[in-house]
Amino acid sequence: MAENNMAEGNSEIKKKSNFIHAQIDEDLKNGKNRKRVHTRFPPEPNGYLHIGHAKSICLNFGIAEKYGGKCNLRFDDTNPSKEDTEYVDSIMEDVHWLGFDWDDRLFYASDYFEKLHQFAIQLIKEGKAYVDDQDAETISKQKGTPTRPGEISPFRNRTIEENMQLFAQMTAGEFDEGSHVLRAKVDMALPNMHMRDPIIYRIMKARHHRTGDKWCVYPMYDFAHGQSDYWEGITHSICTLEFEVHRPLYDWLVDQLKVDDYRPRQIEFARLNLTYTVMSKRKLLELVKDGHVNGWDDPRMPTITGLRRRGYTPESIKNFSDRIGVTKVDGMIDVSLLEYSVREHLNKTAQRVMGVINPLKVVITNYPEDKSEELEAINNPEDTEMGVRQVPFSRELYIERDDFMEEPPRKFFRLSPGREVRLRYAYFVTCNDVIKDENGEVTELHCTYDPASKGGNSPDGRKVKATLHWVSAKHAIKSEVRLYDRLFNDEDPAGHKDVDFKEFMNPESLKVLPECYLEPFVKDSKPLDHFQFERLGYFNLDYDSTPEKPVFNRTVQLRDSWAKEKNKG
RNA sequence: UGUCCUGUGGUGUAACUGGCAACACGUCUGACUCUGGAUCAGAAGAGUCCAGGUUCGAGCCCUGGCAGGACAACCA
Numbered sequence: 001m002a003e004n005n006m007a008e009g010n011s012e013i014k015k016k017s018n019f020i021h022a023q024i025d026e027d028l029k030n031g032k033n034r035k036r037v038h039t040r041f042p043p044e045p046n047g048y049l050h051i052g053h054a055k056s057i058c059l060n061f062g063i064a065e066k067y068g069g070k071c072n073l074r075f076d077d078t079n080p081s082k083e084d085t086e087y088v089d090s091i092m093e094d095v096h097w098l099g100f101d102w103d104d105r106l107f108y109a110s111d112y113f114e115k116l117h118q119f120a121i122q123l124i125k126e127g128k129a130y131v132d133d134q135d136a137e138t139i140s141k142q143k144g145t146p147t148r149p150g151e152i153s154p155f156r157n158r159t160i161e162e163n164m165q166l167f168a169q170m171t172a173g174e175f176d177e178g179s180h181v182l183r184a185k186v187d188m189a190l191p192n193m194h195m196r197d198p199i200i201y202r203i204m205k206a207r208h209h210r211t212g213d214k215w216c217v218y219p220m221y222d223f224a225h226g227q228s229d230y231w232e233g234i235t236h237s238i239c240t241l242e243f244e245v246h247r248p249l250y251d252w253l254v255d256q257l258k259v260d261d262y263r264p265r266q267i268e269f270a271r272l273n274l275t276y277t278v279m280s281k282r283k284l285l286e287l288v289k290d291g292h293v294n295g296w297d298d299p300r301m302p303t304i305t306g307l308r309r310r311g312y313t314p315e316s317i318k319n320f321s322d323r324i325g326v327t328k329v330d331g332m333i334d335v336s337l338l339e340y341s342v343r344e345h346l347n348k349t350a351q352r353v354m355g356v357i358n359p360l361k362v363v364i365t366n367y368p369e370d371k372s373e374e375l376e377a378i379n380n381p382e383d384t385e386m387g388v389r390q391v392p393f394s395r396e397l398y399i400e401r402d403d404f405m406e407e408p409p410r411k412f413f414r415l416s417p418g419r420e421v422r423l424r425y426a427y428f429v430t431c432n433d434v435i436k437d438e439n440g441e442v443t444e445l446h447c448t449y450d451p452a453s454k455g456g457n458s459p460d461g462r463k464v465k466a467t468l469h470w471v472s473a474k475h476a477i478k479s480e481v482r483l484y485d486r487l488f489n490d491e492d493p494a495g496h497k498d499v500d501f502k503e504f505m506n507p508e509s510l511k512v513l514p515e516c517y518l519e520p521f522v523k524d525s526k527p528l529d530h531f532q533f534e535r536l537g538y539f540n541l542d543y544d545s546t547p548e549k550p551v552f553n554r555t556v557q558l559r560d561s562w563a564k565e566k567n568k569g
Numbered sequence: 570u571g572u573c574c575u576g577u578g579g580u581g582u583a584a585c586u587g588g589c590a591a592c593a594c595g596u597c598u599g600a601c602u603c604u605g606g607a608u609c610a611g612a613a614g615a616g617u618c619c620a621g622g623u624u625c626g627a628g629c630c631c632u633g634g635c636a637g638g639a640c641a642a643c644c645a
Contacts, residue, residue, distance in 0.1 A: 016582075044645050079644060100608055145641050147571045181643055191572040193641055202643035221645045244574060245640045268574085275580090281645095323593065325582045327575090330638060334580050337594050347607060382607070413605080422603060456603045467603045535604045561607045 015066070018326035020267055021060070021208075024067065024236060027265070034262060037069030038235045041095070041223070042320070044076045045209070048296040048303045049094045049283035051317065051338070052272040058321040060238055061100040072232055073102035077110050078224045079512075080208035088209070090296070095302040099314045105233060108496075109224045110210045116219045116227060117171070120182060120201055123256060124163045128185050130156055131166040135178060142188075142276070145198050150188035150196040170203055173216040177203045182217075186252060194249045195309070198222055218483060228251040229264040230257055237264045240271040241328060246504035247327065250412040272324065273332045276486040277302045277502055278494045291485070299553050300487045300509050310484065311530060311540035311555025313349075316342040332492060346530055346538045348382050354391065354424065354469040355518040355533040357481050359398040361444045362475065364429065367395040372472065375455070377425045393426050393517050396473040398517045400535075403468045404445060406434055411565055413465035421466040424534065428453040428464060469534045476517035481539065483511040522550065530555070550568045 039060040043053060064071035073095060097104070105200055123129035132139060132155045144150035157164075170180050182201035190196060200223035205216045229237045237250075247266050254263060271280060278287075279302060287293045287301070291561035296303050299310035307317065318528050320341035330420050354377075399415070409414040415421050420430040426449075433446035452459050456467070490496075490504035522531065527543045537557040545551045 018582090042645095046645080075645065082644075137611070139643080143641060145571090148641090149571090150641090178643065191640095196641090199643055204643080218643095220643075225645085241574070243645090244640060245572080247573090270575090273620075323581080327582075329575060329581090331581065334594070337581070340594060343606090352604080357623090378603095381604085411605095424603060464603090466605080532604085532606085535606070537606095558604075558606050560605070565605080 015062070016322055016325055019328070020063070020238060020269065020326060021066070021235070021377055023267060024063065027235070028067075032265075036235060037063060037067035038071070038233055039069065039238060040072040040074050040229065040232065040234050041102075042074045042076045042109075042228075042239075043091050044082070045084060045091060046079070047087060047285055048090050048305055048313070050279055050281075050284065050301075050303045051096060051307065051320075052279050052302075053440065054096075054098060054271045054317050055321050055324070055326075056238070056240075057095055057098055057100060058318055059326055059432050063236070063238075069235075070105060071100070071102065072105040072107055072234070074228060074232070075109065076109040076221065076225065076228075077108055077208070077210065078219050078221060080204060080206040080218065083209055085209050088164050090305060091563075092307075097304065097308060098317065102199055105232075107228070108210060109219075112224065112228055112231060113211060113219070115231065116224060117217075118255070119227060119329050120167065120219070120223070122163070123184060123200075124167060124182075125160060125187045126256075127160060128256065130158050130163050130185055131170065132156075132181050132183050132197075132199075135180065137179070139199070144188070144191065146193060149190075149551060152188050153183070155196065156185065156197070157228060167201075170199075170201070171215075171217050173205070173302065174204055177205055179203065184223075184253070186249075191455055192245055193247055194222065194246055195252070197421070198249060213347055222396070223253065224247060226254045226264065226266075227257065230254050230262075233262075234264045237266045237539060239266060239268055241268050241330065242271075243528040244268045268328065269326050270330050272494075273330070274302060274338065275332055275335050275491045275495075276488050277335070280490070280494070283494060283501060286502075287487075292502065299482070300484050309529070309542065309553065311346075311528075311538055311553055312342050313345050313530070315347040319345065335486070340390050342538065343559070346532065349380075349451045350530045350532040350538055351379055351386065352377070352381070352534055353519055353521050353522075355522075355529045355531075355536065355539070356398040356469065356471050357483075357513050357516040357533070357536065358401040359471075359515065359517055360401040360404055360442065362397045362399050362429075362470070363444060363446050364395050364397065365432070365446050366448045369395055371395070371451050372475070375425050382409060389521055391425060392472045392475040393519070394472045394474055395424075397423070397470045398473055398476065399423075399445075399468050399470045401442075402464075404431070404442070412562075414468060415466070420450075420464050421468055422453070422456050422464045423449075424467050425456055426454075426470065427451070427456070428458055428462070469536075470515045471519050473517070475520050477523060477550065479516050479518055479522075479545075479552060481513045481516040481552045481554065482542070483513065483554045485509045485511070516552075518550070518552075525550070532558075 023299040041060045048361040049420045061071045132153050142151045181199045183197045184200050188194045190198045204218050297305040297309045311567050320338050372394035376388050377391045379386040403414045428450045431447050435444040437443050487509050488504045489506045493501040493504040525541045527541050530540045538555040542551040542553050
């Protein structure tokens with residue numbers, strides 16, 4: 001193990017194997033599926049991608065990479081009433097951002113509408129599909145329940161000619177929505193509900209985002225997915241657990257295509273659940289629509305675009321995805337694992353900078369009024385190649401309010417009256433006076449510095465217990481900082497029967513600090529640039545920034561053992 | 570009173586054709602440190618849903634239970 005790390009370097013986290021890899025290995029060994037591997041990522045363009053999709057993307061594209069195969073991007077756009085090009089665009093952007101590419105293999109289920117329609121006609125001609133004139137409620141009732149078999153539709157035994165005629169009329173738009181459907185003739189008595197003469201085409205007089213008004217009948221998911229896989233030469237069609245019961249229908253339909261012995265294989269895995277958030281598109285859409293968050297890219301959202309804006313990196317998401325593994329066990333992953341993954345990546349890569357988000361003015365009384373100097377600071381102690389920078393120092397500074405306590409408790413070893421601490425990369429300072437306003441609120445500290453400790457070390461070998469970050473008041477860049485906390489206070493907000501998930505929303509999930517001071521280095525940063533504000537956490541520049549007022553998002557805090565100690569009481 | 574799937578530390582994942590249950594996160598110590606970060610060293614924590622059985626030996630095999638999830642959209 002140790003050798004492995006040495007050999008590969010620790011930037012390369014060893015890819016874990018999973019049960020799907022094992023099944024592919026077996027298929028390859030047995031010579032099934034032409035000894036090749038071809039997967040696909042098939043989102044419906046009806047919302048933005050979230051971290052759960054990222055798991056699927058990493059899995060599918062990851063398998064292609066591992067086996068020297070291919071992975072397609074395919075939009076499952078068979079329901080025009082919910083889909084939109086806005087979503088298509090965002091999905092492509094997100095997949096690319098994660099670092100995956102489908103080359104020229106971009107497909108849409110709607111590419112196959114014509115073929116699918118032909119196939120439906122084939123089934124009718126073979127006596128394997130029929131038009132049902134009953135309404136949704138009646139059909140549903142006849143379908144039975146999981147424990148009771150279904151009844152046969154009175155329209156099940158229409159002649160082929162009649163079915164051909166009716167389906168043609170459906171296609172031509174002669175019927176109203178909901179008045180007729182095309183059903184596959186399978187078996188109403190089977191225990192699997194999906195096999196009880198499933199509906200394969202329905203009338204929808206909706207404009208499709210790609211085919212416009214060309215069609216007024218659209219195939220159902222079950223009637224499109226397996227066939228699309230088949231036509232694209234997909235060998236392993238990986239989807240989530242809830243499609244397990246669809247597999248017999250998937251196989252049945254592909255069997256009807258019977259051109260050769262090649263057969264795509266559906267394999268199901270457990271979708272990702274994360275603590276303190278919700279992951280269904282419906283719920284995320286609700287949060288957006290009802291204004292509980294500021295859009296799909298709100299940094300509190302588990303969407304890819306939200307995580308990106310929050311400051312997550314593709315690497316951190318991929319490492320996270322690899323760490324959680326792939327199984328058929330429905331579980332709940334602790335967000336702390338996600339947070340660990342960003343910290344791990346940003347620790348190695350993020351530019352260090354000093355920033356004070358809760359400012360307290362400090363005056364160095366023995367430092368000349370008009371003097372200022374430049375002090376050298378390390379850009380990233382984890383990566384010396386990132387070099388050093390100069391940080392301006394002067395008589396008036398800001399430090400973090402939390403770094404001062406007038407009456408320090410045990411184990412608090414930051415600044416307090418009479419105590420000496422180090423200002424990072426600068427000097428040792430000692431607090432002499434505490435200035436307060438009429439309410440007794442501390443407004444300013446008067447300190448003295450030791451000129452001999454320049455750079456942060458005292459020639460007499462004197463030690464201090466704490467090192468504080470600081471910013472020179474007159475050089476500081478004033479900016480807004482947004483702090484984020486979990487969107488929900490409950491580990492599983494969607495997991496309560498009879499209680500709406502929104503009941504568990506955390507009212508303090510967003511905290512805006514309008515007056516923060518950052519060292520001048522951040523001046524030229526671009527949106528999404530990552531920084532570590534020393535001792536505070538990782539932050540990145542938000543799109544909302546203007547040249548006059550930069551806005552930073554806190555991605556995640558640094559691990560903080562003092563905060564833990566403090567909370568112990 | 571159906572079919573299918575799943576049960577391994579707090580969480581997630583491992584354990585080759587049976588061989589002392591391993592790793593990561595989290596938690597807790599300690600060392601080091603110009604970030605109470607990082608790093609390093611260490612600890613606690615499961616006897617693998619239950620009960621039988623086969624075996625020298627079972628998380629892995631057999632039998633029977635139990636628990637949880639999915640399935641009754643003209644959603645995907």
